[in-house]
Amino acid sequence: MANHVVRDLGIPTAEFAVVGDEADLAALIAEARPRRSRRGSRAPLDHSHAERAEAAEGDAERQSGVEIRNRQSGIGNRLPLAYPLFVKPVAEGTGKGITRGSKVSSPRRLAAACRAVWRRFRQPALVETYLPGREFTVGVLGTGPKARAIGTLEIVLRKGAEAHAYSYENKEDCERRVDYVLVKDALAKQAEELAVAVWRGLGCRDAGRVDFRADAAGRPRFLEVNPLAGLHPEHSDLPILCTQVGIPYVSLIGQIVESACERLPRRGRAR
Ligand SMILES: Nc1ncnc2c1ncn2[C@@H]1O[C@H](COP(=O)(O)OP(=O)(O)O)[C@@H](O)[C@H]1O
Ligand SMILES: [Mg+2]
Structure with missing residues (x-):
């Protein structure tokens, strides 16, 4: 685990x-x-x-x-x-x-x-x-030393949403229940640093997300890593984040493929 x-x-x-x-x-x-x-x-x-x-x-x-x-x-x-x-x-x-x-x-x-x-x-x-504080999902692109955080969304549940958590029902009905707010404050920056450390530490590759929620004292704590994050263009969190930071969907897919290709043996060197 x-x-x-x-x-x-x-x-x-x-x-x-x-x-x-x-x-x-x-x-x-x-x-x-x-x-x-x-x-x-x-x-x-x-x-x-x-x-x-x-x-x-x-x-x-x-x-x-x-x-x-x-x-x-x-x-x-x-x-x-x-x-x-x-x-x-x-x-x-x-x-x-x-x-x-x-x-x-x-x-x-x-x-x-x-x-x-x-x-x-x-x-x-x-x-x-139970972590009662703000919830963040950080997008990460790249592998190893090239891994970088591309931005952070705060998950904000609207009034009609199921309380307390970004639950299955809230995710399914996210268009009506959830606001995805691009955040750049100090806590978001802290989450981004932690996300890259998690990503590198676990050896994750190419693209994904790391989820955090703040504890009662307001400090972000790791919830989970999503090394195979959903890639539905409008419904999945990583593409939603990319759209908000100005990375078009095709570019996201392109960067994933490029990152993966770096693991292929280089032509000429393989022989
Ligand atoms: N310890 C916790 N305290 C408060 N909320 C939590 C906690 N663990 C999970 N959640 C809520 O449940 C959601 C889903 O949990 P998570 O571990 O991210 O699993 P997954 O997204 O893979 O189903 C989180 O986005 C968060 O809203
Ligand atoms: Mg999650």
């Missing part, structure tokens, strides 16, 4: 757990707790990467995100998750499995959301701390 690798690259993610069966679920429910500090005041649990690095050694493992897959994984009391949480299939795309029930604030809803993912998608549920 990309979250582990991305976190190892030093990119902030949400706190997360992978929940594969009822035993995992029971353990997660026992550990997930309201957002309160030990002193009892309300405080966000999330920490920036730098803060996390400074965390006491004994705390380091607790902060690092724990993947639980089965009864043998011995999660003990290390899970750092706090409500509200967000539940999604571990390996889907295009908002599949993301609904108004994905954001959960109680053990009952957490259990219902995990079971819905297992039943419908026959795969583990990825449970993350």
